[in-house]
Amino acid sequence: xxxxxxxxxxxxxxxxxxxxxxxxxxxxxxxxxxxxxxxxxxxxxxxxxxxxxxxxxxxxxxxxxxxxxxxxxxxxxxxxxxxxxxxxxxxxxxxxxxxxxxxxxxxxxxxxxxxxxxxxxxxxxxxxxxxxxxxxxxxxxxxxxxxxxxxxxxxxxxxxxxxxxxxxxxxxxxxxxxxxxxxxxxxxxxxxxxxxxxxxxxxxxxxxxxxxxxxxxxxxxxxxxxxxxxxxxxxxxxxxxxxxxxxxxxxxxxxxxxxxxxxxxxxxxxxxxxxxxxxxxxxxxxxxxxxxxxxxxxxxxxxxxxxxxxxxxxxxxxxxxxxxxxxxxxxxxxxxxxxxxxxxxxxxxxxxxxxxxxxxxxxxxxxxxxxxxxxxxxxxxxxxxxxx
Numbered sequence: 001x002x003x004x005x006x007x008x009x010x011x012x013x014x015x016x017x018x019x020x021x022x023x024x025x026x027x028x029x030x031x032x033x034x035x036x037x038x039x040x041x042x043x044x045x046x047x048x049x050x051x052x053x054x055x056x057x058x059x060x061x062x063x064x065x066x067x068x069x070x071x072x073x074x075x076x077x078x079x080x081x082x083x084x085x086x087x088x089x090x091x092x093x094x095x096x097x098x099x100x101x102x103x104x105x106x107x108x109x110x111x112x113x114x115x116x117x118x119x120x121x122x123x124x125x126x127x128x129x130x131x132x133x134x135x136x137x138x139x140x141x142x143x144x145x146x147x148x149x150x151x152x153x154x155x156x157x158x159x160x161x162x163x164x165x166x167x168x169x170x171x172x173x174x175x176x177x178x179x180x181x182x183x184x185x186x187x188x189x190x191x192x193x194x195x196x197x198x199x200x201x202x203x204x205x206x207x208x209x210x211x212x213x214x215x216x217x218x219x220x221x222x223x224x225x226x227x228x229x230x231x232x233x234x235x236x237x238x239x240x241x242x243x244x245x246x247x248x249x250x251x252x253x254x255x256x257x258x259x260x261x262x263x264x265x266x267x268x269x270x271x272x273x274x275x276x277x278x279x280x281x282x283x284x285x286x287x288x289x290x291x292x293x294x295x296x297x298x299x300x301x302x303x304x305x306x307x308x309x310x311x312x313x314x315x316x317x318x319x320x321x322x323x324x325x326x327x328x329x330x331x332x333x334x335x336x337x338x339x340x341x342x343x344x345x346x347x348x349x350x351x352x353x354x355x356x357x358x359x360x361x362x363x364x365x366x367x368x369x370x371x372x373x374x375x376x377x378x379x380x381x382x383x384x385x386x387x388x
Contacts (some may be wrong), residue, residue, distance in 0.1 A: 003026065003374060005028070005076065005077045005374075006073070009029075010082060011032070011038065011081060012040070013081070015338075017174040019044050020173060020370075024370065025374075027049075028075075029052070031052050032052075032055065032086065033054060035055050035099055042222075046257070054225065060085075065092065072096075074286055077099060078090050083109070083137060084109070087137075087141050088144070102169075103146075105158070106151050106276055107157065108158045108286055112212075113288060114286075117214040124211065141164075142166060142324050143161055145164070149373070150156060151289040152263060152288060154313065161376070171373065175367065176291065176298050176357050181299050182272065184276075184300070188276060191272060197259070198310075199313060200232065204280075204336065206235060206236070207237070210239055213284060216237075218327055220249055221329035222250050222332040224252055229337075231379050235249070236261075246258060277296070278340060279302050279336060279346075280302070280304070281332070282311060286309055287306070289309075293315050293353075302350050303320070306353065307324065308326045315353075321353060322338065340383055
């Protein structure tokens with residue numbers, strides 16, 4: 001173990017991140033209550049102490065501050081999601097207690113929020129004062145924080161635009177477990193039959209959550225165009241917002257060709273879903289990194305992705321997949337058509353993509369990188385303590 005770590009979760013977390021941290025640290029979690037949802041998307045495979053706090057962001061930030069002060073000497077390191085109100089509370093508490101604090105930045109928060117302006121959802125309304133608040137918090141955290149951990153070079157640029165000179169470490173946690181996400185050992189048709197998926201027609205997989213930044217509408221329009229052109233295909237979607245996606249599909253007139261189901265465990269059914277698919281699409285208006293395309297490539301599945309944000313670092317046209325301008329349904333439809341119609345070229349690009357995942361995004365590699373960053377901070381603290 002590399003020390004006692006408190007992971008502060010303001011907006012829900014993935015079990016893969018929790019399990020990876022628990023393997024490397026003596027982990028405790030302080031999480032904001034998610035009304036109508038869960039703080040960790042699945043139960044971890046090992047016991048992890050979790051304290052659930054207030055659902056209010058302001059109330060949770062106050063709890064974070066008091067929690068860390070009350071445990072002075074019991075916490076060596078703090079990892080806090082993002083650069084919002086909870087991060088500000090954690091960074092101030094870390095300065096007072098002498099703990100090392102890291103802001104884990106997985107998304108371009110302001111860019112995501114701006115997507116609400118043109119593409120609002122019932123529960124995601126754009127308010128200018130909230131955008132202003134996000135920008136102020138980003139600046140304040142850049143002044144009082146310790147260090148950043150970001151998933152991509154693109155996100156390095158995001159935090160640098162906050163005016164901060166804090167150290168930034170590019171570590172794409174939680175990575176991809178290439179032993180779990182791997183090419184299928186059985187025939188794709190047999191796998192589909194076992195999963196209850198259509199036996200004929202191409203299967204397009206879209207696993208993004210339903211949110212303004214994820215742009216399911218462009219994908220639905222592209223699939224409608226392909227169906228109008230008499231292509232035999234299905235669109236499979238898994239997420240907690242699957243019912244909304246199904247309603248959107250009906251609005252585009254393709255409801256009968258869309259299979260929308262709830263999210264599944266990432267180490268359970270999810271790898272089999274990728275393996276049964278013919279192509280994976282990451283349709284995004286903004287993206288910090290995007291793990292779904294990496295998981296697809298690890299499973300030997302071709303990828304089409306919007307040319308935005310951190311996706312530009314992983315899905316490169318003519319190399320690891322096909323790309324299209326975000327929001328361009330006609331271009332997306334053409335990419336899907338070309339990828340499905342050229343299996344040899346799809347196999348070439350996918351093989352390059354799987355090699356990329358194994359070299360840079362394998363979960364064991366990225367969590368060891370994280371532990372090394374923490375160890376270096378430990379050594380610095382020990383040297384400073386001795387010098388003092």
